[in-house]
Amino acid sequence: MLTSKVFSELLFSKGFNFFTGVPCSLLSGLISIIDDDPKTPYYPAVREDAAVGLCAGAYLAGKLPVLLMQNSGLGYCLNAFTSLNLIYKIPVLVIMSWRGEDSTDAPEHIIMGEINQNLLNTCGMEYSVISSDNYKASLNTAIQQMEKGLPYTLMVGKGYFNEGH
Amino acid sequence: MKGTEAFEEIIPLLTDEIAIHANGYICRESFNIKDRGKNFYMIGSMGLASSIGLGVAVSRPDQKTIIIDGDGNVLMSMGTLAMIAAAAPKNLIHIVIDNETYESTGRQRSLSKLVSLEKVAQSAGYIHTKKVTNKSQIKGAFQELMGKDGPSFLLIKVEPSFDKSTGRVHHTPEEITFRFMKSIKKTKS
Numbered sequence: 001m002l003t004s005k006v007f008s009e010l011l012f013s014k015g016f017n018f019f020t021g022v023p024c025s026l027l028s029g030l031i032s033i034i035d036d037d038p039k040t041p042y043y044p045a046v047r048e049d050a051a052v053g054l055c056a057g058a059y060l061a062g063k064l065p066v067l068l069m070q071n072s073g074l075g076y077c078l079n080a081f082t083s084l085n086l087i088y089k090i091p092v093l094v095i096m097s098w099r100g101e102d103s104t105d106a107p108e109h110i111i112m113g114e115i116n117q118n119l120l121n122t123c124g125m126e127y128s129v130i131s132s133d134n135y136k137a138s139l140n141t142a143i144q145q146m147e148k149g150l151p152y153t154l155m156v157g158k159g160y161f162n163e164g165h
Numbered sequence: 166m167k168g169t170e171a172f173e174e175i176i177p178l179l180t181d182e183i184a185i186h187a188n189g190y191i192c193r194e195s196f197n198i199k200d201r202g203k204n205f206y207m208i209g210s211m212g213l214a215s216s217i218g219l220g221v222a223v224s225r226p227d228q229k230t231i232i233i234d235g236d237g238n239v240l241m242s243m244g245t246l247a248m249i250a251a252a253a254p255k256n257l258i259h260i261v262i263d264n265e266t267y268e269s270t271g272r273q274r275s276l277s278k279l280v281s282l283e284k285v286a287q288s289a290g291y292i293h294t295k296k297v298t299n300k301s302q303i304k305g306a307f308q309e310l311m312g313k314d315g316p317s318f319l320l321i322k323v324e325p326s327f328d329k330s331t332g333r334v335h336h337t338p339e340e341i342t343f344r345f346m347k348s349i350k351k352t353k354s
Contacts, residue, residue: 045216050216050248053220054216084213
């Protein structure tokens with residue numbers, strides 16, 4: 001079963017060693033585990049595009065970075081993805097919560113919840129929606145894409161990484 | 166002093182340091198004075214030189230990392246000053262060439278004429294902040310900050326003066342990534 005503990009251990013075992021992001025309640029458990037682990041630095045970012053820059057710098061300096069954010073941050077990141085990561089071939093693993101996955105979420109999440117996959121597709125950025133069934137394979141796909149210098153997004157809905165919130 | 170004079174002072178002072186250059190005229194000036202493998206030139210993603218520099222600095226505490234930024238870039242990503250102050254990398258020097266304009270888009274005015282960026286950096290929590298207005302102060306200020314634990318902030322006030330005939334960075338973005346990573350890679354001892 002996919003939980004914050006299971007997934008954080010998988011990330012660590014695959015060599016991911018630099019973490020930053022802007023919190024989302026759906027990622028609260030995962031961020032807590034990573035932030036509490038003294039082996040893995042977590043740098044709180046003020047905005048998602050600054051986190052993209054931070055991850056880019058970390059990658060250039062030899063780290064394997066992860067950006068944790070809500071899908072509301074995707075808009076802020078688009079210029080960074082298109083004029084930095086995609087043209088410089090700087091990979092990053094994005095773990096993006098999917099608010100507005102269904103129309104019962106709060107109004108501010110509805111439009112982005114509907115269009116986030118189209119935005120990624122339009123930018124030519126690959127992604128998977130992860131679940132208990134596919135998270136290992138999805139992360140392996142992400143790593144393969146990153147080895148080609150590409151960013152990859154793992155979208156995650158409610159109920160996996162929000163333990164205790 | 167003119168902006169070009171500031172670059173002519175500061176760029177020759179770089180020796181073994183990692184240097185992240187903001188987009189626009191900053192990377193073009195630097196590239197044309199002295200191209201180096203340890204230079205990362207940004208051609209887009211305005212505002213992110215500071216966060217890229219922070220990512221490098223915290224990942225390579227054994228290396229001095231210099232960010233060469235502009236006033237428009239700093240104003241766009243003022244929050245990153247807080248991230249730098251909070252992470253507090255001792256090896257980071259943030260240099261801002263402040264011409265109070267968006268020079269590469271036609272010299273539209275920026276807010277740094279009215280907002281003191283070195284005071285913002287100081288309030289955010291940079292350990293050392295300095296402002297220089299005279300060409301003769303640059304070398305001394307840089308060397309002083311190089312000798313101290315940072316994060317440090319050096320604001321260089323200049324007049325816009327960019328010569329449009331200054332060439333663009335020749336390397337492709339992919340080449341910049343490859344060369345930069347190779348140049349800063351840790352050598353196994």
